[in-house]
Amino acid sequence: MKKIFLFISFLLTCINAQQIKKELPENIKIILPTDTKEDIIRKAANVIPATRQFEWQKLEFIGFIHFGINTFMDVEWGIRDADISKFNPEKLDCNQWVKVLKDAGIKMVILTAKHHDGFCLWPSKYTDYNISKTPYKNGKGDIVKELSDACRRFGLKFGIYLSPWDMHEKTYGTPDYNQFFMNQLRELLTNYGKISEVWFDGACGEPNCKKEIYDWNSYYKLIRELQPDAVIAIMGPDVRWVGTESGYGRKTEWSVLPGSFQNLDNIAANSQQKAIDGAFIPKDLTDEDLGSRDKIFNASTLIWYPAEIDVSIRPRWFYHKEDDEFVKSPYKLFDIYFNSVGLNGVLLLNIPPDKNGLIHENDIKSLKGLRYLLDKTFDVNLAKNARIKASNELKNHNAKNILDNNYNTYWTTEDTIQSAWIELTFPKKIKFNCAMLQENILIGQRIEKFHIESWSSSSWQKIAEGTTVGYKRLLRFPEVTTNKIRIVIEQSRTNPTLSSFGLYLTPPELSIKSTNKIFKDHTVITISSDQKDTKIFYKLNNEKRFKKYINQIVVNKKTKVTAYAISKNGKKSLPFEETFYKAKYNIINNSKYDDKYSANGLYALVDGAYGTTNFNDGKWQGYHGNDIDIIIDLEEVKNLKSVSVNFLRNIPAYIFLPQEVIISVSNDGKNYETVYSFKEELKNENETIIKSYKAEFENIKCKYIKLYAKNIGTCPEWHTGKGDKAWLFIDEITIE
Ligand code: FUL
Numbered sequence: 001m002k003k004i005f006l007f008i009s010f011l012l013t014c015i016n017a018q019q020i021k022k023e024l025p026e027n028i029k030i031i032l033p034t035d036t037k038e039d040i041i042r043k044a045a046n047v048i049p050a051t052r053q054f055e056w057q058k059l060e061f062i063g064f065i066h067f068g069i070n071t072f073m074d075v076e077w078g079i080r081d082a083d084i085s086k087f088n089p090e091k092l093d094c095n096q097w098v099k100v101l102k103d104a105g106i107k108m109v110i111l112t113a114k115h116h117d118g119f120c121l122w123p124s125k126y127t128d129y130n131i132s133k134t135p136y137k138n139g140k141g142d143i144v145k146e147l148s149d150a151c152r153r154f155g156l157k158f159g160i161y162l163s164p165w166d167m168h169e170k171t172y173g174t175p176d177y178n179q180f181f182m183n184q185l186r187e188l189l190t191n192y193g194k195i196s197e198v199w200f201d202g203a204c205g206e207p208n209c210k211k212e213i214y215d216w217n218s219y220y221k222l223i224r225e226l227q228p229d230a231v232i233a234i235m236g237p238d239v240r241w242v243g244t245e246s247g248y249g250r251k252t253e254w255s256v257l258p259g260s261f262q263n264l265d266n267i268a269a270n271s272q273q274k275a276i277d278g279a280f281i282p283k284d285l286t287d288e289d290l291g292s293r294d295k296i297f298n299a300s301t302l303i304w305y306p307a308e309i310d311v312s313i314r315p316r317w318f319y320h321k322e323d324d325e326f327v328k329s330p331y332k333l334f335d336i337y338f339n340s341v342g343l344n345g346v347l348l349l350n351i352p353p354d355k356n357g358l359i360h361e362n363d364i365k366s367l368k369g370l371r372y373l374l375d376k377t378f379d380v381n382l383a384k385n386a387r388i389k390a391s392n393e394l395k396n397h398n399a400k401n402i403l404d405n406n407y408n409t410y411w412t413t414e415d416t417i418q419s420a421w422i423e424l425t426f427p428k429k430i431k432f433n434c435a436m437l438q439e440n441i442l443i444g445q446r447i448e449k450f451h452i453e454s455w456s457s458s459s460w461q462k463i464a465e466g467t468t469v470g471y472k473r474l475l476r477f478p479e480v481t482t483n484k485i486r487i488v489i490e491q492s493r494t495n496p497t498l499s500s501f502g503l504y505l506t507p508p509e510l511s512i513k514s515t516n517k518i519f520k521d522h523t524v525i526t527i528s529s530d531q532k533d534t535k536i537f538y539k540l541n542n543e544k545r546f547k548k549y550i551n552q553i554v555v556n557k558k559t560k561v562t563a564y565a566i567s568k569n570g571k572k573s574l575p576f577e578e579t580f581y582k583a584k585y586n587i588i589n590n591s592k593y594d595d596k597y598s599a600n601g602l603y604a605l606v607d608g609a610y611g612t613t614n615f616n617d618g619k620w621q622g623y624h625g626n627d628i629d630i631i632i633d634l635e636e637v638k639n640l641k642s643v644s645v646n647f648l649r650n651i652p653a654y655i656f657l658p659q660e661v662i663i664s665v666s667n668d669g670k671n672y673e674t675v676y677s678f679k680e681e682l683k684n685e686n687e688t689i690i691k692s693y694k695a696e697f698e699n700i701k702c703k704y705i706k707l708y709a710k711n712i713g714t715c716p717e718w719h720t721g722k723g724d725k726a727w728l729f730i731d732e733i734t735i736e
Contacts (some may be wrong), residue, residue, distance in 0.1 A: 028301055044291075047303070055196075056196070060107070061337070062110065062157075067089075071354070094147045098156060100364055102154050122187065123142055144191075172206075195227045198236065241305070252291075254290060258291070288546065309340035319353060325361075351363050388422060393414045412496065417496075431569075433479040439498060446456050446496050451488050452465070454485045508529045509565075511576075512525060536565045562576070585634060611731035615729055623727065625713060626711055627728075629706075629707075641736045643734070643736075659679070661676070662707070665706070709730065
């Protein structure tokens with residue numbers, strides 16, 4: 001009986017599969033029950049992107065704009081009923097945004113038309129919680145229009161983020177919400193010209209799990225009808241979330257993933273959405289392995305589902321003033337680029353405008369730096385004049401195609417070949433430290449394992465290796481000088497292809513180290529470059545001229561060091577700046593700070609640099625559960641006018657003000673007289689503040705100052721961390 005049942009369901013699957021096959025788009029293949037493992041691998045190697053997916057992949061680098069009422073409330077996820085009269089970006093200029101992004105090399109901009117809070121940046125007819133009810137342009141503003149117009153003006157594509165989760169809308173959590181959402185979607189897809197990406201986020205933080213059963217299939221249908229070229233991302237069938245928000249993709253990144261077979265509609269409706277769970281595998285997009293042979297053997301469909309890597313240039317998605325000093329550096333962004341675009345993904349970099357409605361200068365500086373590094377690295381393909389030969393070439397698909405700067409022409413081998421090599425010989429020795437490979441994904445993604453080796457006197461030395469290649473693979477390694485290299489494809493799902501190959505040399509990168517960043521007497525500074533044969537130049541403070549760096553620099557006062565390096569072939573590093581601080585006094589610490597918040601050691605408290613409201617700014621010294629007991633040695637008896645000390649309060653981050661602050665003074669270091677004492681009342685307040693405790697005197701002379709601050713010990717009853725150790729964050733003791 002069981003056998004008959006199995007046989008019938010097998011037959012049904014085959015018939016169903018045959019019917020669907022006729023209508024099947026190129027980015028989906030069905031695995032038949034009769035397929036062998038070899039058949040499955042071959043099928044996987046021949047799944048290709050839909051045109052809209054290919055056009056999207058070619059953009060490589062796209063921009064995200066998180067902007068809305070959250071920007072003005074200084075929050076990330078917002079609240080249900082914010083006071084939207086606070087929304088008034090007086091200097092807003094979408095041309096500035098787009099120009100900055102275009103100059104950075106960004107090819108499309110995606111705007112948070114509506115984030116989770118439900119506030120709409122366009123005058124939606126379906127809710128009052130929108131821009132027309134704010135002071136911005138006296139209610140006549142429409143930022144979706146302003147930005148889409150600016151994108152068209154500058155030749156960039158435009159996409160929208162419409163959060164399915166809407167904490168403001170009353171119908172959310174009922175079937176009526178789907179119609180509301182479709183209405184909003186229709187407004188966005190019809191009134192603003194061409195839309196190239198629709199971004200549906202998966203987050204929902206509703207208390208008590210108020211849950212909306214989203215009608216994804218209707219959303220997708222509407223998008224296909226109104227904007228057929230747009231890719232649908234994240235909670236959508238065309239583009240997948242890479243699985244982190246760090247900017248770093250997987251080392252092995254397959255664009256062909258396993259799907260489960262139900263019907264075409266459900267295949268399109270990929271989802272982590274519970275109502276149709278099972279319609280799509282993988283369920284967990286954070287898995288290390290999504291598309292290996294083992295994974296696809298168990299699948300019933302194979303789907304082209306490429307990765308998008310979203311990350312913010314700042315610690316958070318929306319603008320917050322206190323993040324200004326934490327904008328990612330150009331070198332960090334460059335590393336992210338190598339690990340996103342260079343790992344078969346599209347980089348989606350978020351650059352949030354500030355309360356004025358402008359992109360902040362720190363973000364602009366980093367983006368310019370990134371562009372400089374990219375331009376200087378990829379300006380010349382050092383492999384371009386190579387003589388080239390291959391272990392195997394298919395007619396009309398010679399290996400020389402990989403150097404012709406044309407993605408459509410490519411090298412491949414005869415059908416049965418699954419490993420092969422290409423050898424490049426250069427007219428003279430070249431020096432490089434990165435490589436770029438591209439498969440022709442219009443044929444399929446195939447390469448499973450490869451390495452690059454260079455000829456060194458009498459043998460081949462492996463210099464880089466990898467697994468998948470896909471649309472683009474970038475590799476960095478210590479610099480190599482050689483006249484011959486080989487690209488070795490060790491394993492491919494079927495005959496491999498390569499469309500392009502390049503070798504490049506990055507500009508040098510500097511690092512500055514010192515014995516102490518904050519010192520009492522002096523510190524010794526060393527500057528080095530990541531590349532050999534570079535000359536380093538530096539200047540101290542406001543000196544006019546740069547000097548050549550030869551030896552360590554010794555400084556005994558607060559000093560700003562600016563340096564840069566030039567490599568032998570003339571590539572200049574970005575300038576590097578670092579300030580070293582001199583402590584004003586000697587400190588004896590009888591208490592213990594936590595290593596995570598050391599602020600560069602003991603002297604941080606008297607270095608003249610003040611902590612900001614960001615507890616992570618590197619200037620605060622954190623004491624976990626314990627009190628602070630410090631003595632400052634003025635080295636001679638001095639007249640005192642005042643002593644003040646700053647503490648931070650950030651209760652959600654478990655940082656409380658001290659229970660008590662006591663300041664006492666002494667001439668001999670033994671007998672202390674209390675000159676100030678203050679008892680703090682413990683209040684449950686969310687606002688982050690810096691509080692100064694100041695003792696003012698007339699006619700006090702002393703050599704030693706003792707500061708005692710009592711930690712509240714553990715988080716109080718009413719706190720989420722009740723019973724956990726409380727933090728005391730101190731920075732800067734000022735003595736006058
Ligand atoms: C997440 C959201 O919850 C964040 O606020 C942000 O929009 C990010 C891009 O996606 O899931």
